[in-house]
Amino acid sequence: MLVKHLGMADYLATWQAMQTFTANRTAETPDELWILQHPPVYTMGLNGKPEHLPQNVQIPVVKIDRGGQITYHGPGQIVAYLLIDLKRKGIGVRELVTAMEQSVKALLSSYHIQSENLQNAPGVYVDGKKIAALGLRIKHGCSYHGLSLNVDMDLSPFLAINPCGYPGLEVTQTSELGIGDSIDLITTRLVSAIEQTLG
Template sequence: MQDFTAQRGPATPDEIWLLQHPPVYTLGLAGKPEHLLRSSDIPVVKIDRGGQITYHGPGQVVAYILLDLKRHGIGVKELVRRMEQAVIDLLATHGVAAERRDKAPGVYVNEAKIAALGLRIRNNCSYHGLCLNVDMDLSPYANINPCGYPGLEVTQTCDQGVSADADTLADALARHLQQQLGYTQPLI
């Protein structure tokens, strides 16, 4: 992502990368080590996105948004809003009511976080992105204050009655992100 963003030019097409990570905690630029409550055999990696600490693992869809904000005429707050809306719209197609919160980026269902966001902007281009919990082991979240919020509960789509697997939801998420960003051609 860093190399892709550093080498971008004005004509470089935007991209969305979809993947799943092996178990890892990531600590953003503003991350405070005290939000890691207990050590475990899961590695902690300091990265250059915004935000605090979060967990990534199998069964979670990660979407990296590699976007030229200047070309779209939007700022970071609008990008975050559109990313959140893509997740909200996706969940609505499965009958799950979700919402965003002021001053707490991400998407929430019944007070529990189902999707986390963390971005980095360099030369008006974004990288990093969002993660959507689908069907994963949520126990590693007990070792952290998710996104820096003590006691924040997390949930996943399978616990909300969504039967679609991670690959199916990744494809659908990409379509919703593309729609929110005004694209008619695939970015992945």
């Protein structure tokens, strides 16, 4: 899997790049893992409902083609996009979702932090607070979009929405859990966890 570090990248341009990559890939195209951060943006999935939208905020809302409801991306959050040929790899969507969750849980476990999954609420949680969100799109057997991990960011924009469609759902981040490592180091460890989990 080819890992690309894209730095701080515009959301819309990145989404369009993922679509183009997926549309143009062939059976020989290597899988890629894109690691980046986004300027402040809300993204609304295919199942998004108007009541979950933010009210009277200056942050843009982009309606996109992944599953799920609404979430927030911003500086201080690691975003990992998994562009994988699932048919070639011999795994299904559920297995990929599980692998993403397990990658985050393995990372947190390496810092001695216990995390969990909640039924009917994809993502990773610590003490009931969401620390990582997941969302995928599968086209022609290939995935794009991926996961986001809150590291050291302004969490207040989450207060303006129902995160992932759950009113009152609290969010947290690694910096609030006693992890003092830099976002660069945590990124390195997350990439390693994803690579190990996906083989």
